[in-house]
Amino acid sequence: MSAADIVADCGATLEPLEAAANSAWWNANVNASDETQAQRSAADVALSNALADPDAFAALRAAQAERNGDPLVARQLDLLLQGFMPNQVDADLRRETIELQSDIESRFARHRGSVDGESLDDNAILEILRTSDDSARRQAAWEASKSVGAEVAPDVRELARLRNSAAQSLGYRDHFALALETTDFDEDRLFATLAEVDALTAAPFRDLKAELDAEVSTRFGVSVDAIRPWHYDDPFFQDAPSAIGVDLDPYLRDADLEALTVQTFAAMGLDVRGVISRSDLTPRAGKVQHAFCIDVDRIGDVRVLSNNTPGERWAETMLHEFGHAVYFEGVGRDLPWLLRTMHICLTEGIAMRCGRLVRDPQWLQQIVGLPASTVAGLAPRLRAASRAYLLIFARWVLVMTHFERGLYADPDDNHDARWWDLVERFQLVRRPDGRDAPDWAAKIHVAAAPVYYHNYLFGEMFASQLTATLGGLVDNTHAGHALAARVFAPGATLRWDHLVEAATGAPLTPAAFARELTN
Numbered sequence: 057m058s059a060a061d062i063v064a065d066c067g068a069t070l071e072p073l074e075a076a077a078n079s080a081w082w083n084a085n086v087n088a089s090d091e092t093q094a095q096r097s098a099a100d101v102a103l104s105n106a107l108a109d110p111d112a113f114a115a116l117r118a119a120q121a122e123r124n125g126d127p128l129v130a131r132q133l134d135l136l137l138q139g140f141m142p143n144q145v146d147a148d149l150r151r152e153t154i155e156l157q158s159d160i161e162s163r164f165a166r167h168r169g170s171v172d173g174e175s176l177d178d179n180a181i182l183e184i185l186r187t188s189d190d191s192a193r194r195q196a197a198w199e200a201s202k203s204v205g206a207e208v209a210p211d212v213r214e215l216a217r218l219r220n221s222a223a224q225s226l227g228y229r230d231h232f233a234l235a236l237e238t239t240d241f242d243e244d245r246l247f248a249t250l251a252e253v254d255a256l257t258a259a260p261f262r263d264l265k266a267e268l269d270a271e272v273s274t275r276f277g278v279s280v281d282a283i284r285p286w287h288y289d290d291p292f293f294q295d296a297p298s299a300i301g302v303d304l305d306p307y308l309r310d311a312d313l314e315a316l317t318v319q320t321f322a323a324m325g326l327d328v329r330g331v332i333s334r335s336d337l338t339p340r341a342g343k344v345q346h347a348f349c350i351d352v353d354r355i356g357d358v359r360v361l362s363n364n365t366p367g368e369r370w371a372e373t374m375l376h377e378f379g380h381a382v383y384f385e386g387v388g389r390d391l392p393w394l395l396r397t398m399h400i401c402l403t404e405g406i407a408m409r410c411g412r413l414v415r416d417p418q419w420l421q422q423i424v425g426l427p428a429s430t431v432a433g434l435a436p437r438l439r440a441a442s443r444a445y446l447l448i449f450a451r452w453v454l455v456m457t458h459f460e461r462g463l464y465a466d467p468d469d470n471h472d473a474r475w476w477d478l479v480e481r482f483q484l485v486r487r488p489d490g491r492d493a494p495d496w497a498a499k500i501h502v503a504a505a506p507v508y509y510h511n512y513l514f515g516e517m518f519a520s521q522l523t524a525t526l527g528g529l530v531d532n533t534h535a536g537h538a539l540a541a542r543v544f545a546p547g548a549t550l551r552w553d554h555l556v557e558a559a560t561g562a563p564l565t566p567a568a569f570a571r572e573l574t575n
């Protein structure tokens with residue numbers, strides 16, 4: 057069989073299995089139950105079984121060794137091998153890993169923290185951290201947000217051991233090394249970039265944090281030394297507190313988020329009405345509390361899950377998720393199925409670029425319709441908020457990436473203490489006195505989206521480089537068309553770093569990101 061035939065055969069086998077797994081994942085998220093959870097695991101196992109096929113894997117390896125002249129066939133071979141390789145492990149180990157991860161995710165979905173005997177969802181806990189001036193109540197809410205960690209931590213460690221067993225049976229140091237290599241990331245270069253971002257952000261972040269702590273100290277009547285994690289708006293301090301920037305809720309309270317989203321993308325020449333009609337956008341019991349966008353079948357069934365309530369947070373989320381959606385929809389339909397996708401850091405980059413619009417003065421004026429004088433008054437605070445968001449998020453990514461590398465290096469290490477060492481080092485947030493708890497395990501990504509977080513930082517760098525190349529996105533059909541042609545249409549025909557270079561004219565570096573920190 058020719059390489060082209062082998063590739064086509066594998067694609068034909070995987071296409072319906074992936075669509076079934078995506079569909080089961082959607083159902084498990086819009087309607088969490090034992091039944092949808094079991095269907096999701098079964099669909100994941102079926103896809104994993106196909107990717108474990110040793111004969112197909114051997115044929116793919118032989119075809120790759122011959123190096124076919126057709127670049128699209130060669131690219132599909134690379135992607136297939138990246139999908140097949142991690143699955144060439146013991147069937148029981150694969151099933152055990154999938155079921156344990158599913159089970160942990162399900163417990164996250166059902167867990168609710170408790171404050172003063174009252175069970176609270178994530179939105180209610182965030183509301184306390186945003187609004188309460190009572191330190192004791194804030195501390196209780198923060199501790200409630202971490203209670204899921206203690207519940208799942210032993211199983212998350214076990215999941216890391218299982219992932220390592222699989223990676224080591226394939227000759228890798230650990231799961232961290234395997235995950236990077238099968239997503240086209242070189243570990244040394246990744247950590248060199250993280251070190252560069254650390255150096256770029258350290259001083260401006262220290263200044264920003266000092267400014268914030270002065271405000272926090274005044275607000276709560278505590279000395280700067282007595283500030284603890286619950287004095288910030290976000291349980292992980294991964295988002296900019298409104299004290300630093302501007303609270304846009306009063307301006308977005310009456311906005312129709314679906315209409316704003318349609319209008320934002322229409323003004324770029326992109327139509328999202330079809331995706332809106334297939335989406336599930338309102339909060340409801342039995343539905344997960346966050347948001348995502350999924351391309352179910354790579355032929356047009358793109359959907360968004362969101363939990364919209366009026367205000368800035370969900371306006372930003374809608375712009376972010378529909379950024380993913382226009383990318384999925386814009387991938388060339390004439391490409392082979394295997395190439396009708398994209399690298400995670402690229403789709404996160406587009407989503408983050410679109411999410412940033414919520415703090416763009418031009419968006420507030422032209423799309424939301426705020427008076428020019430109001431927007432002019434807000435502009436300096438909007439700039440400060442944008443900069444604070446980038447700084448705070450970059451420092452948070454440093455914590456997550458360093459933490460996960462250490463988790464897989466030795467799942468039995470003292471990660472409870474390591475976590476706080478990293479938080480103190482990168483985020484300058486003091487650990488609670490005498491705290492002895494697995495707070496790292498309360499971050500769902502460690503279990504559900506392992507070795508993923510660096511993609512957000514590379515996404516931010518890509519977003520900044522796109523801004524430097526294309527300018528603003530508001531009411532800019534030229535920029536919309538350029539994104540569609542240069543970024544969306546090629547799908548996965550190019551490796552992610554080559555696509556960035558082709559789309560922006562330069563390799564991806566933190567330079568444009570760094571310029572946004574000094575504006």
Ligand SMILES: [Zn+2]
Nearest residue numbers: 376380404407
């Ligand atoms: Zn995203």
